[in-house]
Amino acid sequence: MKLPLAALALTACTASVSRPATAPTAAAPGDAAAPPPIAAPEPPAPPRPPAPPPTAITVEYLAVADAWAITWTVGRPAAALRFDRALAAPRGAAWRTSAELAWRRDGDADLLVAVDGQPRQAFTAVMPSDDASPTRLPPNVVRWSDGSRLVFTGAIGGDAAVCVQDRCGPVAGPRRWTVRAAGLRVARGPGDAGEQLAWDEPDGDRRGAYVYVGRGRVDARGEVATIVDGGLPPWLAALTATLVPATVADLTARTGLPLGFVPTVLVSLRPSGGGRPGYAVRGRTVTGQVQLEAGGAGWRGRSTARARLWRELVVHELFHLWNSQVAARADVRDEWLSEGASSFVAGTALVDAGLLDATRWGRRVVAAANRCARSLRGPLYDRAADPSYYDCGEVVHVALDRALAARGGLWPVYARLFADARARPSGAYATADFLALCDGAGADPAIVAAVRAILDRGLGADPQATLRALLADAGIATSVVPGRRGRPSRLRWQPSPRPRAGGSVRP
Numbered sequence: 217m218k219l220p221l222a223a224l225a226l227t228a229c230t231a232s233v234s235r236p237a238t239a240p241t242a243a244a245p246g247d248a249a250a251p252p253p254i255a256a257p258e259p260p261a262p263p264r265p266p267a268p269p270p271t272a273i274t275v276e277y278l279a280v281a282d283a284w285a286i287t288w289t290v291g292r293p294a295a296a297l298r299f300d301r302a303l304a305a306p307r308g309a310a311w312r313t314s315a316e317l318a319w320r321r322d323g324d325a326d327l328l329v330a331v332d333g334q335p336r337q338a339f340t341a342v343m344p345s346d347d348a349s350p351t352r353l354p355p356n357v358v359r360w361s362d363g364s365r366l367v368f369t370g371a372i373g374g375d376a377a378v379c380v381q382d383r384c385g386p387v388a389g390p391r392r393w394t395v396r397a398a399g400l401r402v403a404r405g406p407g408d409a410g411e412q413l414a415w416d417e418p419d420g421d422r423r424g425a426y427v428y429v430g431r432g433r434v435d436a437r438g439e440v441a442t443i444v445d446g447g448l449p450p451w452l453a454a455l456t457a458t459l460v461p462a463t464v465a466d467l468t469a470r471t472g473l474p475l476g477f478v479p480t481v482l483v484s485l486r487p488s489g490g491g492r493p494g495y496a497v498r499g500r501t502v503t504g505q506v507q508l509e510a511g512g513a514g515w516r517g518r519s520t521a522r523a524r525l526w527r528e529l530v531v532h533e534l535f536h537l538w539n540s541q542v543a544a545r546a547d548v549r550d551e552w553l554s555e556g557a558s559s560f561v562a563g564t565a566l567v568d569a570g571l572l573d574a575t576r577w578g579r580r581v582v583a584a585a586n587r588c589a590r591s592l593r594g595p596l597y598d599r600a601a602d603p604s605y606y607d608c609g610e611v612v613h614v615a616l617d618r619a620l621a622a623r624g625g626l627w628p629v630y631a632r633l634f635a636d637a638r639a640r641p642s643g644a645y646a647t648a649d650f651l652a653l654c655d656g657a658g659a660d661p662a663i664v665a666a667v668r669a670i671l672d673r674g675l676g677a678d679p680q681a682t683l684r685a686l687l688a689d690a691g692i693a694t695s696v697v698p699g700r701r702g703r704p705s706r707l708r709w710q711p712s713p714r715p716r717a718g719g720s721v722r723p
């Protein structure tokens with residue numbers, strides 16, 4: 217997603233691609249008259265053929281050109297390399313290759329093909345440090361204000377596409393990575409950083425992660441490692457240094473689940489581009505890593521609004537370590553759940569930190585409901601609803617938290633959801649598991665039914681009325697502000713005469 221530098225409240229993130237699950241993880245809800253099940257069973261995967269010889273991927277950072285010389289040496293000769301378009305921003309346009317190679321697009325793949333069609337052992341290309349991403353997918357490279365770079369292995373990890381008889385396709389074997397940067401440090405986790413880093417990647421997980429190249433140091437203390445852009449404003453660096461470990465500790469305590477690994481948090485200031493005004497954030501969670509970026513000249517000075525936005529980003533992204541890595545999503549459609557949960561938990565963290573009072577929190581939820589009413593068309597449990605996952609997801613989580621007000625809110629449900637997922641071979645949870653736990657915990661049946669309807673069918677003929685009713689059931693009162701001068705009508709938060717007790721936040 218592009219960075220709107222003047223935006224005041226953007227938490228744009230991607231929490232790594234869902235790991236596929238091979239089996240349903242909860243019974244389908246409801247009876248014969250109920251909506252269709254949210255998670256359908258999938259047949260077990262067929263047995264896998266033996267892994268082919270490894271592919272060696274060597275990446276050399278060319279500091280003067282700010283580019284990356286990449287060589288792929290495949291285990292068996294291939295006429296093409298295949299790159300998954302679902303993993304990263306598109307490749308190709310600005311990458312330089314020899315005249316013997318060319319980029320082609322093939323469905324869900326970018327292909328680097330031998331023009332003469334003859335299988336070959338080695339492919340080479342030079343990739344510029346391009347940090348654009350037209351979608352929520354990670355850019356090929358993230359640029360830091362101190363000159364450091366993050367290169368995303370999901371962008372440059374290619375697999376040999378081989379043809380057996382007349383059937384051609386990728387062969388995802390193990391990969392051996394080597395990243396070199398003369399005179400700089402290369403790091404991808406809490407370990408030592410030197411000019412060269414090499415590691416083996418198994419064939420089962422292609423989601424990718426960042427490799428850091430620069431002069432910064434890995435600060436590995438306790439439960440989390442960080443690398444911080446030397447150009448980050450001092451107040452923001454100081455806030456991050458305390459906030460990140462404190463948030464990891466808090467989320468561990470609330471879920472009762474230690475991460476089981478030391479995550480690496482990569483924190484940067486986007487190069488200024490002429491010192492554009494305003495301030496915005498961008499972040500994402502990938503395998504074992506959280507990337508946080510501040511953008512805009514506004515970050516130079518501290519303010520409560522900026523501290524609030526930064527804390528929201530930190531908590532939102534760090535909670536993805538639990539809701540997409542400690543426990544994985546069973547299906548890409550379950551992303552409404554992980555984004556909604558991260559947005560909800562980040563909002564409540566602002567209340568806990570004293571950065572939002574009850575009035576501001578209520579207005580935040582109602583603003584999310586207004587955006588949800590404008591954006592969601594069709595079921596929320598649908599890939600097409602992706603732009604609504606954050607706002608509609610947060611409203612749904614607020615409502616369910618209130619539906620569990622007498623049972624301690626949603627935290628015990630999250631804890632059980634992730635623990636159950638971790639106990640399964642798939643490591644995954646589905647939306648149906650989440651709703652079953654809400655039911656089992658004694659959630660208000662009317663609210664759960666309303667949530668199921670939004671997930672299965674959407675907001676109906678009058679989205680605003682549907683959300684207004686859901687908020688009212690959750691104890692959040694609103695009035696309708698009529699539309700004028702071409703602007704649509706919207707909901708406005710009202711002080712509630714009788715807020716529900718309990719839950720995670722008092723409205």
Ligand SMILES: [Zn+2]
Pocket residue numbers: 228229230231532533536554555558
């Ligand atoms: Zn997110």
